[in-house]
Amino acid sequence: MATELWERVLHQRGAATKVAVTDESVLVHERTRLVCLDPADGALKWEARVGHWPDALLVVGPRVLVLSPGGALHCLSRSTGAAHWRAELPPWTRHLAVANGVALAGGWRGYTAQRAFDLADGRLRRQLPNPVLTHRPVAWAGGFLLGNGTRAWLIDPLTGREQQSWQLPEPLPDTDFQDLFTAVDGDRCAVRCGTSGVALLQRDSPRAKLLLTHDAPLHYEPPLLAQGLLWLRGHRPDCAVAVDPADGTVVHRIDARHPLAHGVVPPATVVTQAGTLLHPDGATTRLGIRIAAVHDLGGGRLLTVTRNSVRAYRL
Template sequence: MVTELWERVLHQRGAYSQLALAGERVVVHERRTRLVCLGAADGTPLWDVPAVAWPRALVVVGRRVLVLPQDRDVLACLALTTGELLWQAEVEHWTGQVAVADGVVLVGGWRGYTPLAAFDLTDGRPLWRSGSRAATERPVAWAGGFLLGHGARAWLVDPRDGRESASWELPRPLTGADGRPVFTVVDADRCAVGCDGGAVVVLRADGRRPELLMTHEGPLLGEAPLLVDGVLWLREVRAAGAGYVVVDPLDGTRRWRAGLGTPAAQGVVGTADGTVLASEGGRLFRLDAGGGVAGRERLGGRIAAVHDLGAGRLLTVTRNSLRAWRL
């Protein structure tokens, strides 16, 4: 049986609230104009600073919080411990997406609106900028660089100078995620990619031809697979019986299908004896090691997403709040 630990009312739609987890801290945008850091144990506010309405990106790396506001053309870097502004750098209007690799912050490429631009994580010093507008799905750090992709092509760039170091032609176009992740780093050698038509493709760091890992017979949501407990979880579209399809990242073998009988919320959390996921309708599902439903509990309200808080704790994003639970 789950026990509620705390709740934080956001005073705005939970599904639209940018959120980042960092150990025992939860950083969240709330009340339309505030950025707040909460203690994971009890939800106590550790700092509360003015922010902007609906930031385009919120990323925590180490002891720094990176924010891309919508109403100011800057990239802001805050201290995770205090919320203090450490530096800010000018960016072009409509800049979206943030990734960090090797001490470099990369922004831009969202919808092809802006060039890519790179800054030093320590002090915000500009490092390089692409010569023209660039279109890419959300980049990730992998294989010593930034992995980018658009259409049926993926490529790797050096963090320090932006030069392309490798590229792959995909068997199918990338799924259109509009700023959501499409790349899932499996390990140092492999990266799983969500593609059109319910397909998952695997890239290899050694540059070999991409492998079509699997194709699901039904439609999947346009997002990256989730890597939890060594397997890939693929969320099905909102339809009766929708849930998650679970496949082996090595050979694409379908392990099981977690059908919930109702649309699944975003996120899967690993536990000591299985996994936990939730339905959008507010029900928690416990799965055993073989994917069978071992238990169901009603949490109440609607759930947009679940996150792992560590130490046997779960964070749910509801209609207008964050709620933490002991599993």
């Protein structure tokens, strides 16, 4: 049984909406603005103009970073939405990551050189002389992790120098250079490779360990870390698999037979795009709406991204 708590109509396609959830707020992009909602009742806390369809939305402590496709990086207060700073960027910058007080932007398809900005004041700290072809970087182990082909490498946030590199067992999938990496902890990072593989990068080894080869193709997306397990969506047939990052043991497998929405509801529930919650014991809960993604709100509450809205439920 699920009880709807509140709904916010987005007036745009929900599947492409950027959403970030914290303990105190739900940040959602709608049309040309970013809105901050109270997770308890959906009440509007603040709104800020950030342009159409942002390429990235990150919450970093008390700050929110929004990367607009027109070439602007906005840094806002998480509590009020007030602007801290704005940096102008070339169009098609796309990628954004933050580590050690540095925001790194650029690199998508090798169109733009990566630029590093001071998170405190937006000052340009450095710019690489040439564009770098990489999948979307992530913050890990005090640096930025990049990857292309069968190689991944870690760079220093301040200098851009390579600190460590790994040889991957299979090439990174052709995903238009989107997300593939998931930090497990300070010493381990999971990465999708090949059509059905997951590899594990470890700080004490130059070669990535093949953690799992699934028996069917996996979606081209990073593993999702939830409750200490790595969740993966398979397709043809559609299923969800939860893997222990310590040894690759499959802890949960949920056969969906229908396309799954992105996300997991703790401790181990997935949602079909048609709006049915699938529990590991075989039970189901019907929400009755089309769902693109789900986010955990804590306390038995679930946020869904629907066709043109976000809705919160209590399970």
